[in-house]
Amino acid sequence: MTDIELMEKLKSFLGDKIVEMSNPALRRVFMKVDPKNLAAVAVSLKKDLGIWYIAAISGVDVEDSFEILYHFGHDNGSLSVRTRIPKADPHIESISPIVPGAIFYERELQDMFGIIVDHIPDPRPLVVPDDWPAGNYPLRKDWKYERPPEIIPGGKQ
Amino acid sequence: MLKRLTRWSRIKSPWILHLNSGACNACDIEIVAALTPRFDVERFGVLLKATPRHADVIIATGPVTRQIKDRIIRIYEQTPDPKFVIAVGACAMSGCVYRGAYNIMGGLDQVIPVNVYVPGCPARPDAILDGVIKLLGKL
Amino acid sequence: MKFTIPIGPQHPALKEPISLRMTVEGEVIRDADIRLGYNHRGLEKLAEERTWIQNIYLMERICGICSHSHTTCYVQGVEKLMEIEPPKRGLYIRTLVAELERVHSHLLWLGVAGHEAGFDSFFMYTWRDREVVMDILEMISGNRVHYAMNTIGGVRRDLDDLQITKILDGLEVLKKRSEYYFKIGANEPTFVARLAGVGYLSKERAMDLCAVGPTARASGVTRDVRKDDPYAAYDETPFDVCTADTCDVLGRTVVRIKELFESYKISEFLLKSLPAGGIAVKAPKRAKPNEVLSRYEAPRGENTHYIKSNGTDKPERLKVRAPTLANYPATVEMLKNGFIADIPLIFAAIDPCICCAERAVELVNARTGEEKALRFSELRKLADERFKNPSLKRNAVWPF
Secondary structure, X not given: OOHHHHHHHHHHHHHHHXXXXXXXXXXXXXXXXOHHHHHHHHHHHHHXXXXXXXXXXXXXXXXOEEEEEEEEEEOOEEEEEEEEEEOOOOEEEOOOOOOHHXXXXXXXXXXXXXXXXXXXXXXXXXXXXXXXXXXXXXXXXXXXXXXXXXXXXXXXX | OHHHHHHHHHHHOOEEEEEEOOOOOHHHHHHHHOOOOOOOHHHHOOEEEOOHHHOOEEEEEOOOEHHHHHHHHHHHHHOOOOXXXXXXXXXXXXXXXXXXXXXXXXXXXXXXXXXXXXXXXXXXXXXXXXXXXXXXXXX | OEEXXXXXXXXXXXXXXXXXXXXXXOOEEEEEEEEOOOOOOOHHHHHOOOOHHHHHHHHHOOOOOOHHXXXXXXHHHHHHHHOOOOOHHHHHHHXXXXXXXXXXXXXXHHHHHHHHOOOHHHHHHHHHHHHXXXXXXXXXXXXXXXXXXXXXXXXXOOOOHXXXXXXXXXHHHHHHHXXXXXXHHHHOHHHHHHHOOOOOOOHHHHHHOOOOHHHHHOOOOOOOHHHHOOOOOHHHOOOOOOOOOOOOHHHHHHHHHHHHHHHHHHHHHHHHOOXXXXXXXXXXXXXXXXXXXXXXXXXXXXXXEEEEEOOOOOEEEEEEEOHHHHHHHHHHHHXXXXXXXXXXXXXXXXXXXXXXXOOOEEEEOOOOOEEOOOXXXXXXXXXXXXXXXXXXXXXXXXXX
């Protein structure tokens, strides 16, 4: 289906759950929803529109909130669903019960940003090492890393 | 007499262990390509072994990530003496583009002692062969 | 009696560190668990401190086998952010290098699959022919891997007529040899019997777990970014999407061989109809605040980059999702109810490029909770012994 058809169908199935929608380029549709409607939107996308494939989940650190994008793909382009959660209380509902393939991306969100994903089936950390000190979230803008000085074998410091 | 025999056998057929410590894979593919008929490192008696306990030489690539640091030290201790280490590629020498990242130690020599450095990003199979021969010449 | 068997980060079968823990009962695997993180290099944080051009150098070194995929995906996104359009000749050369990279990656995989199945001469033959492609790429770009052909606004090096003739000759040689291998593979009953029925992934589970690339296409899911969302020169090139419907490792091999032949066809078409003109346009230093999603079909599946800019000359956020990360849940599914002896083959069948995923399988004995360490070489010996008499599947047929 083309972009116009997709936007019409989204409006008819989701109606008031959409906060805003845009079509900035060919085959790319961006849509904004509220965090509490996220699970309902995912169910509706899978059942009514036949969009079952999630490509990635990315998080962005905007000054005092996190913006999470869910990138879905369909036969003729992609649809990205955007939500915003406050940094002080970073909770978001998991969509893994609906789309099982999203589990790894949500685990990575937890590691990198410190976002807590509720009802996630498998909450273990994914990419950080075993001896990583808790509370360090590398992709937050205010997290800086100071590299310890290197030892040059057989030479001066 | 026995010492001369063991020294001769070590030079004529070193068995290597291939270790990847978080690399981008390019140097590893070039190491495996050195075994293929075009570059053919097996004519020097080099055999790719699966376990550290049989190996004489450790060929390592990649900048060392935090997660794999303990495993590398353990593997180095499992290899029987005398052992030699070849660091292949710019990542194993000093970290290449990843210097300064939060999960990277730096080069391989921050963790285990290294004998031969082979530069390149990635190092060509000819350069890897050159490094192995130079190591054999020093023995 | 279930055992835990950890297959630790250093093993000879896979060239990359990954830790697998599998719960086994007898010889059958009940559950599998993957521990990533041995290859996590913190690239996304590094990318925020480098300018747009310096990031091309960083993106190349995410992976050695699919390095052109990551740079092209990134550069496509940045070109959309800066609102510039590279000339046609540049797009054709980019697509040509992409197809040559697909050829070299699939030949590499065929060798690895032969090695895992115990067919070492196949491994040596395919890697010898891979050298033909490496020579062509070295002639075009100057390096065997990490050919830095892309720049923001086009490509960096041009092709002249002598190079074009040499590339066409090289492709002819490769085509003849690939047909020879395909004949061997199809008529070798032990090879086919070794691959058939291993690592089953049904179409519904492939869709649920969002598998990508040849792993999904072998289960009948027709999803190829080159057709669904064409980029570079793919909307002007005629080609078919290759699928198979046997849902096992044999299907994945068939899909990759079909894609090899498609790549030869596409490369010849591109070379014969290369338009004249410039190869790059000048790019500005800064990009306006905007965001873009860029998709690309790497040899292993779909590669997705999400780039956000904030008006300066450094990106605000750069997110990379590599194809192998998307295939991990499908791998866990495939390993369940398989045999220990099949682990190397199943894992190699998704064409793991763990450095792309940036980011270990334990076998747990369910009854006693005992842990037993098993080396990959022992696994392969087990596999070879088990399949010495493949009388059960002698009538497996090559479904081409």
